[in-house]
Amino acid sequence: MVTFEEIAQRARVVDLPMIKFRGITHREAMLIEGPKGWAEWSPFLEYETPEAATWLKCALEVAYVGVPTPKRTKVQVNGTVPAVAAGEVENILARFPGVKTVKVKVAERGQSLQDDIERVQEVRRLMPEATIRVDANRGWSVDQGIEAAKRLGPLEYMEQPCATIEELEQVRPYVKVAADESIRKESDPLKVKGRVDYAILKCQPMGGPTNVLKVEKELGLRVTVSSALETAVGMYACLATAAAQDVQPAAGLGTGGFFYEDVAERRQIVDGAIDVTPVTPTNFPACKNEDFWYRRLKECLGYLQSRS
Numbered sequence: 001m002v003t004f005e006e007i008a009q010r011a012r013v014v015d016l017p018m019i020k021f022r023g024i025t026h027r028e029a030m031l032i033e034g035p036k037g038w039a040e041w042s043p044f045l046e047y048e049t050p051e052a053a054t055w056l057k058c059a060l061e062v063a064y065v066g067v068p069t070p071k072r073t074k075v076q077v078n079g080t081v082p083a084v085a086a087g088e089v090e091n092i093l094a095r096f097p098g099v100k101t102v103k104v105k106v107a108e109r110g111q112s113l114q115d116d117i118e119r120v121q122e123v124r125r126l127m128p129e130a131t132i133r134v135d136a137n138r139g140w141s142v143d144q145g146i147e148a149a150k151r152l153g154p155l156e157y158m159e160q161p162c163a164t165i166e167e168l169e170q171v172r173p174y175v176k177v178a179a180d181e182s183i184r185k186e187s188d189p190l191k192v193k194g195r196v197d198y199a200i201l202k203c204q205p206m207g208g209p210t211n212v213l214k215v216e217k218e219l220g221l222r223v224t225v226s227s228a229l230e231t232a233v234g235m236y237a238c239l240a241t242a243a244a245q246d247v248q249p250a251a252g253l254g255t256g257g258f259f260y261e262d263v264a265e266r267r268q269i270v271d272g273a274i275d276v277t278p279v280t281p282t283n284f285p286a287c288k289n290e291d292f293w294y295r296r297l298k299e300c301l302g303y304l305q306s307r308s
Helices: 004-008 049-064 086-093 113-126 142-151 165-174 209-219 232-243 290-306
Strands: 011-021 024-034 037-041 074-076 079-081 101-105 131-135 177-179 198-201 222-225 273-275
Touching: 004 290, 011 290, 024 049, 024 232, 024 290, 037 049, 037 232, 049 209, 049 232, 049 290, 074 232, 079 086, 086 113, 101 113, 113 131, 113 142, 142 165, 165 177, 198 209, 209 222, 209 232, 222 232, 232 273
Parallel strands: 079 101, 101 131, 177 198, 198 222
Antiparallel strands: 011 024, 024 037, 074 273
């Protein structure tokens, strides 16, 4: 396995300001240059070593092995609407020109189902032909998920309405259900097989593109490849992974528009799609937590080595 010193001497830590999403307004990341190009390691700051180390496996694969060979040059993406007030939805949707599918965040702490309904209704008013999916991030009980399924109107699917797979099964008779955390946070990602309708797979949380494509094949489900709020560098691995699949539902890879600045030229959405192209970072906004990231790198690399 590559050494800490080899990685560290070719790594840069960045801090990107962004609109509030997932409760954060800044995205910190370590960018790693390897023989196959640039890769990204950006586990959220609260993640403990075992989970952060899984994300590191993805960066090491991309930097030192490379990404899968894409089957196509463009990937259709969905628009993503954070848990904003209905009046802000139009400005958010303007970041996603030409998309035909919109994912709406729901079940935000401190908000009500009525807030979610109004947000979804505003998307429908502005884009009456759009396919709509919602993402609850495990925020509801079974009863709340069922009520939401009855009141939100037609949905492509409801992503992770509840915390456990058993709870997802109870909501499933009322709406098609997609699993996210119930795949990437389980020791066995195949536990959901036959128990949900869609799988949400993310490159970093799944440990890299190779594992994403392996799990997709073994699950036999419709798959949405989605981002973990990657920068332009990390997004390339996600796009290449999505493009290595047979055509699947619109990917959740249009989130680069949430950054006020990025590490490379912003990836443009044209007619609802993004080009599958690598980038070379040229912008490295300083991060005050740089020392933390290098300590974290050493810990996570040691963790991976101890388990190899």
